[in-house]
Amino acid sequence: MPATNDHNEGALRQMRVNARAKPNGTTEHFSNQAAFHHNQTQMFMDAKFRSPDHTFIMREVRRLDASGASRKFREKLLAAEEAAVESKRAKDAAKKAKAAALLERLSHIQVEWDISKIERMTVKQLADQLNVHRVLHGDDLVPKLWHLKNKSLKKAALIEAIERGKRCDGNPSPAAGSDSLPPPDAIDSSHVEKMVNDCLDMPPVQGGDGDIEILDKEDDDDDDDDDDDDDVLMYSG
Known part of the structure; x- marks a missing residue:
């Protein structure tokens, strides 16, 4: 069920605006940014983080980027979407026949x-x-x-x-x-x-x-x- 009665309001509107501004952005990145701002993560980091904490976070980010997890996910998503399109085309062709x-x-x-x-x-x-x-x-x-x-x-x-x-x-x-x-x-x-x-x-x-x-x-x-x-x-x- 939508969070609001208007599709141009709330998180859905924000995601659409973000998609227009950043066409190559992913839904995962948008979700992470939304959680970062909603949970006031920056205030927590400023109050609690020390130098070793920042070093650990940057190391983990580099490891995730090097693994290509985001790229692999997008490839699987595109493959699934293409398979769905081909399946629908096959069903339409069978129905026409x-x-x-x-x-x-x-x-x-x-x-x-x-x-x-x-x-x-x-x-x-x-x-x-x-x-x-x-x-x-x-x-x-x-x-x-x-x-x-x-x-x-x-x-x-x-x-x-x-x-x-x-x-x-x-x-x-x-x-x-x-x-x-x-x-x-x-x-x-x-x-x-x-x-x-x-x-x-x-x-x-x-x-x-x-x-x-x-x-x-x-x-x-x-x-x-x-x-x-x-x-x-x-x-x-």
Whole structure:
């Protein structure tokens, strides 16, 4: 918790001023100076120190300087900061690769606008259709898949998405009778990126090669075959 409500007050402000005045100074040196003045060390030295005490202090300072402890610490600090930056870059690159893979897969999925055909879809097909509506069509009202606990909820959500799409003037499918996606240049790239990141921010799955996985869970509905399983679109790390 900050010592004051204003970051420009207190020790933090003093450290910032010191960093501007002495760019090569270290946090350790600033801390030592602050302790020296706060504890009134100079007054204590003037009152108590004798010549052997001063000699001992100077000898210890020379020994510490010769050891290169400060230089070694700064090298380790810089190495740790560089490692943190590289790690973040690697994670960002992996996330972008997953996003590209998801977009590539969704771009090859044809949108089904015929509600009568929804009943024959498997859980995986329902999940794909919902992802297309949410990610590529930008339908923010489509729930995230992990909120849809069973097949019946996925069906209901997909039917609602289709009905919303048919009411949308910019939807080419109902008017032209086409089940294909709009052209890439008609898709808002920033909105797509946000939706893809929502998909990628799901809890990680242990085990796997980093590809998209479908996790099967027991479904409470009494539907047919393996389609009764509740599929949740996940990513393994």
